Amino acid sequence: MRLLALPAAALLVALVASPALAQPPTTPVPGPRDPGQPPASAGPEQVTHAIGDAGTGLAVVRLAPGSTTTDTILPGFGEQLPKQSAAEIGVGLANAQANTEAFLSYERAVAQAAPLGFAVQGRAPQAPGTLVQTASPDNAAPVTGGLTPPATPLDTLLRVGLLNGSVHARWDEELGPCVSPLADARTSVASLSVLNAIPTLPGSQDLTGMLTEQTPKLDAQAKQSLIDTLKQLGGPLSRLGGLLSGTPDSGATGSLLSLPDTLSANSKVELVDLPGSANKAVRSTSALQVASIRLLQGTPAEIRVDVVSPPTLTALSTGDAATSGVTYTAPVLKVSQGGRELGTLDAANPKLDVPIGVVPGRDLPLVGDLADALDIGVLRLQVAQLNRKDQVLDGPLQQGGPTVKGFMLGATARLLDLQLLPTDALGLPNLPSALAQVSLGEQVVRAAAPTGGVVCGAPTPTQPGPGGGQAAPPKQPLAYTNAAYKTVPIFWAGTVMLLVGVVLVAALPGRHHPAGRGGAPAE
Template sequence: MALPVAAVLVALCAAPALAQPTTTPVPGPRDPNQPPVSAGPESATHAIGDAGTGLAVVRLAPDSTPTNTVLPGFGESLPKQSAAEIGVGLASAQANTEAFLAYERAVAQASPLGFAVQGRAPQTPGTLVQTASPDNAAPVTGGLNPPQTPLDTLLKVGLLNGSVHARWDDGLGPCVQPLADAGTSVASLSVLNAIPTLPGSTDLTGMLTQDTPKLDANAKQTLIDSLKGLSGPLSRLGGLLSGSADTGAQGSLLSLPDTLSARSTVELVDLPGSANKAVKSTSTLQAASVRLLAGTPMEIRIDVVGQPTLTALSTGDASTSRVTYTAPVLKVSQGGRELGTLDAANPKLDVPIGIPVLGDLKLPVVGGLAERKLDIGVLRLQVAQLNEKSMVLDGPLRQGGPVIKGFMLGATARLLDLQLLPTDALGLPNLPSALAQVSLGEQIVRAAAPNGGVVCAPVQTPPGGGGQAAPPKDNPPLAYTNAAYKTIPIFWTGTALLLAGVVVVAALPMRRRPLKPVTGLTTGPTTEPPASE
């Protein structure tokens, strides 16, 4: 009986693996007249584009946190992330004809704030979003109220305004103007009111490392004594970020006295010599001036000349697709004295931060000359930093989608990148390579189109007023994902076989082994058994 029972158990366990694999059906809408939930039938129109613009992005301890992934060991090959990131005035526009969900074909979003801690980014409330399809005749505008976050000491945001508009034509799909358009503007902004990666005490006795390469014992003691005489701790840059006692204003490393606005658009433009279209993604910034350490004797003024614009145009062909960037020109001055000009030819400028060794100065010296000072940090200003990437398309852009052959390209750029770097003189333990980083006007664009351009052909709508066909009454079974669907039948089958075995064993008569006769036993007590036993 053991062999048939084992065969039955093996057959039951192998049944899910040997069964014909089925696919879980896509649920349809309850109302057949509502817009389709999924992508529906394949369309001859294929286009992907997105543009993102951030008014300001703050990164604490950049390139200091390992990237976590679900794949073992894969995170070691990826670049490290910042310990914390916070962005303000984020405007993004996306268009994707290959999106599975119909309302994700065109998305325009304006967010007042976004933050991430060690790569984990929760959803921020107070965001304006408009999606298509269905089509939206008018944009959505309104004020954006930044929520309270644990990172408020790093960023102070004034009044924010946002506008979003996403469209989709029921007949021509993405061949409509505008396709996706998002914009944000901020009236006032102050960034890095404190440096959390620096100690909050003016006394560094016992905190400096013993292996500082450029400082001997006397120089270390001079640094400790000089820091004690400043009006604030290092986390406030020796008092430069403490604000003004007369006006009560809070200090900041970077501030905007004028309005800063950002706009991101995705559209289809005419392709010369063809009836088809090209995908164009554009990111635009408008800024007048920037202040560093505003309200202090060390204030630095940065005037923005020109409007930085980043554009990605994809025609489907690598020879005619291109990335265009209009780089800004930044003029840096302090107290009426020009420190330098930042442009495409001179993209970097370093401004030292020093501690005065002699004199009665209560604040660090920034960019100025002193008789004796010890540089503990550097303000590094960078402009442009244009990075481009491209890829030839030859395959589906989504799982189960059609094979598309074309070309995709993208680029990133920054209006102004401000880094606070420590020098060798600041011998504090566990300091990152960059104490903080502020990216003012961060721009990202991407565009993809098939060979020959985007075909603006009518979209074949499924029956039922543009919605999906009603699902059949007899729905097919769900797909098998593992053997758990057969767990209960196998359990009761095993229980029944166990009870049957008990009955069989109890019903059969017990067969007893005959006893062997014993001879040669004595009746009295003995010390040893007979040899016959």
């Protein structure tokens, strides 16, 4: 079944980076090789139309976000698109998808759990080690197991503990997608440490000659003082002056963000009852469960983030804009340091900045209360970043499919977005606006249904047969795809005519000719 998996590496990255209403990542309908060749047949026409997607990533790391131009095949078009990160890596990806319009029957319901997905400058290779289950045919039981993260060039950025996954995809031969669960994917990780180093910062403690002349905040004397202060730190800036170097006494290995408790994600697509109708509505749900998060764990600057209320994101489509909607339970996070509360993150207060500074004579930077320190960076924490998009349907849900009228909506959200930002005092050349970004709990949902709701039924309309049974669907004639279809009948027709001619010649009596020619009597 792993050979049937969609590329796990590109899946979540594509979901979170593209609009929520992008086309589902299923196999497209192949076009004809020659202009005169008829299109490929997708089989009998479906009577049920529904699309749903739910994707959840436990963690997504972005290096230098918004620094790389998007690559396209159209000259100059990449400059008009939003810029991508230099590198992205996702951990614990759970994706559930239902698509009645899929060209391949086993892509009508897909559930997959992937240990990793990564992209470098917008290019996402396929990652192995994915659990996947597809339907049809139906699957009575889910597939569960451990997920082993493959080795990647970005291993120095994070350490992943034991990952577990569970996937379940179903499809009923008579009711189609009207079965529970339709697509369900789960992932969980026991431990996780992210950003053990900051590759966008220099790995040397001596910044002599590296600070630019365009630093407006510092004069020449202040720049030299900053250079001397950074030399006294316990590590280079790429290790945040020693904060990411680890503390052997406490057992901490050094990371900007870590999870001491289990983090789990659940993505689910299902059809639910539509009030006052025998039809169904499409519901896509992304849910997260996490208790606590640590920043700079094991150091004097450790910050504790307690998740008071975990987030849940749901998209429900009934086919009508008036009764469809997105429901989001925004997370509530309490941020504290050394027993002192720094603030609460929720929908009303979505952002909190924690400064990072250096003081002469100290071997570690200060985080939080800087006093007389010179701030060189900022830890920005954000939550409740909900983006929603709606669309009225009046066309095919999939390329080459039938026209469907209805309603589609989608949304994206994040549990916690942690950014490391430089200040004006850190005047290094070619420094991106954001040094690194960690997103915990990336959520994407989408749901589409025709007007009046989803009709439950067999993949093809059936007619009563003799004895009250169901007759088999009528066979469709094959299309002519080349001249061989006409050559074979012509060959056999010519062969038959030749045999008939031989028989006629052999069966007719022989004619008697006179002995002489020209009618002259013989001598």
